[in-house]
Amino acid sequence: MMLIEETAVAAEVLPVAALRSHLRLGSGFAGPDDAAETAALQGFLRAAIAVIEARTGKVLLKRRFLMRLDDWRDRMGQSLPLAPVHSVERIAIEDAEGQETELPADSWRLVPDSQRPAILPTGVVLPHVPRRGSVAIRFLAGFGDSWDQVPADLAQAVIMLAARHYEDRHDAHARQALPFGVSALIEKWRAVRTLAGRGAREGR
Numbered sequence: 001m002m003l004i005e006e007t008a009v010a011a012e013v014l015p016v017a018a019l020r021s022h023l024r025l026g027s028g029f030a031g032p033d034d035a036a037e038t039a040a041l042q043g044f045l046r047a048a049i050a051v052i053e054a055r056t057g058k059v060l061l062k063r064r065f066l067m068r069l070d071d072w073r074d075r076m077g078q079s080l081p082l083a084p085v086h087s088v089e090r091i092a093i094e095d096a097e098g099q100e101t102e103l104p105a106d107s108w109r110l111v112p113d114s115q116r117p118a119i120l121p122t123g124v125v126l127p128h129v130p131r132r133g134s135v136a137i138r139f140l141a142g143f144g145d146s147w148d149q150v151p152a153d154l155a156q157a158v159i160m161l162a163a164r165h166y167e168d169r170h171d172a173h174a175r176q177a178l179p180f181g182v183s184a185l186i187e188k189w190r191a192v193r194t195l196a197g198r199g200a201r202e203g204r
Helices: 016-023 032-056 152-167 180-189
Strands: 002-005 063-069 085-094 100-102 108-111 118-121 134-141
Touching: 016 032, 016 152, 032 152, 032 180, 085 108, 152 180
Parallel strands: none
Antiparallel strands: 002 063, 063 134, 085 100, 085 134, 108 118
């Protein structure tokens, strides 16, 4: 499986003000130092969001992703590795020559789930994937477009982790461990990971 993030979180959506408040940093000076600090805080927030999303499998802010598989994991239904999924925009099967065929929207359906959303066939099974072919699934995932739509415990975990990154910015080793308070906040959101897209043809 290959998962590609096709869109990034916009800078203006990041909770820089909340992080400033948590760190008790001043603001309001529209000079180069303030701009540099804002950029640094945005970087720490992006890093914290990436860690929390990787640990939980939950997308905090809405983005578009592309998942490529060498085959369906199960033709009765294909799970998606991230949640929550708002929509599946396109599914296409590519053959060994690179010829792509888009699946009709009425041939499959998205089953939303807080842990493991899935694509199910409207018929008996999902379409056959040719030998040396692949499947491309483009989908939109995330709790919302703005920070206030992120669940409170996950949002707080991001702020706490970004603050730790800021405080330990000169000590790379200190940033490797996840603080206990952050781990406790995200624990209920963690999902047991399964393979999202290796099919039955192990020897292809």
